[in-house]
Amino acid sequence: MAQRDTGTEQLIKDTAKRIFFSEGKFHATTQDIADAAGVNRTLLNYYFRSRDILFEQVAQEARAETSALLDEVFSAKIGFKQKLEKLIETFMEQGMKYPFREMYVITEMHRGDKTVPIEKINRLNNFLKEISAEMEQGNIKKMDPRQFCMNLFALMAYPLISNCLNRALFNISSKEYFELMHDRKKLIFEMIYQ
């Protein structure tokens, strides 16, 4: 009956997420995570039984978090333009905290031959229809709506992922990089919506 909640289980998951999603350390071991969380490694087994279960649970929650984000935006009763703005704002903010979340999901998919448990296809289809409608109205450049989708997510996600490369290339600090990322919100919108 789970009486005493010391928060350790949550601490472990949060730490795993930080290591995987924020720091992009996909090779982290259970010991790495335990150390980072400041707990005994045995606790990972106590709470999650095995490494695989913990990792899968983290991936599962990552998918759920992304899902929730998209759901909230797509189901909002606002116009397409506002949806786009909201999506960019929300995605970029979460992305700055967890740049490698989607990448973790992808990497874990490649590990096993997990089939993608995605039911979000209907929701996406609605979005694709909205995109088509906007193209008809001339608000966005005409193209395959799927390409529009890929453009949008590419523009948001990739610069976050390639943070360390770009910082070296442009020779800029972490602070400057975050400023660039903030500026991208407006910039991305203006790029895809005329």
Add this chain to the structure above:
Amino acid sequence: MAQRDTGTEQLIKDTAKRIFFSEGKFHATTQDIADAAGVNRTLLNYYFRSRDILFEQVAQEARAETSALLDEVFSAKIGFKQKLEKLIETFMEQGMKYPFREMYVITEMHRGDKTVPIEKINRLNNFLKEISAEMEQGNIKKMDPRQFCMNLFALMAYPLISNCLNRALFNISSKEYFELMHDRKKLIFEMIYQ
């Protein structure tokens, strides 16, 4: 004096690259690679001494390959517009073969605290200047040239990386996906160059 070359060393590296860069299996072990190459695992140690050395060498060559690509494009004596077209064409073609090459480099950077051995900054600065000039001429939308750069690479790289996700979302075959990727070449150019 390396008389007898059975091609095994190259086979091992090529196999490692296929597994890492094409299949995105960053968790692959030396045994996985040996199996995929159809050779005894001991040969990895014979040719490369240790796993770390092999992995670092693969990462090193990945950086060199990307470098060579950019060098070839940037040093060409052609106009900016042609450079852009050439860059997109070359990058996308290589990207379709090795979608996870840059991602592997990034992941390996996160593993150790390797400092980025990049000297390409001057070359990039030239490109940034060219971008600025084009903006002055009104050929491309005005913005921070670094943002332009990030847009360009994001549009090219991310859809390749998120292949498996997108295929599930859009419910399309591998063949259809490749068609979309091919179409992107023209599409990306038109998006960033008016």
Add this chain to the structure above:
DNA sequence: ATATTGTTTAACATTTTTGTTAAACGCCAA
């Protein structure tokens, strides 16, 4: 032919990572 040298293999050893067990700890209720 045979010695040489680079290549490949199997068996073994080591290290790293993960999993299990039993006991200690600490809070709460009877």
Add this chain to the structure above:
DNA sequence: TTGGCGTTTAACAAAAATGTTAAACAATAT
């Protein structure tokens, strides 16, 4: 207070991954 129960720990065990060695093999030069 003490018995129970969830939590935590350390010691141990098992498995997985990596590294080493010596011997077998095969092509070439002498």
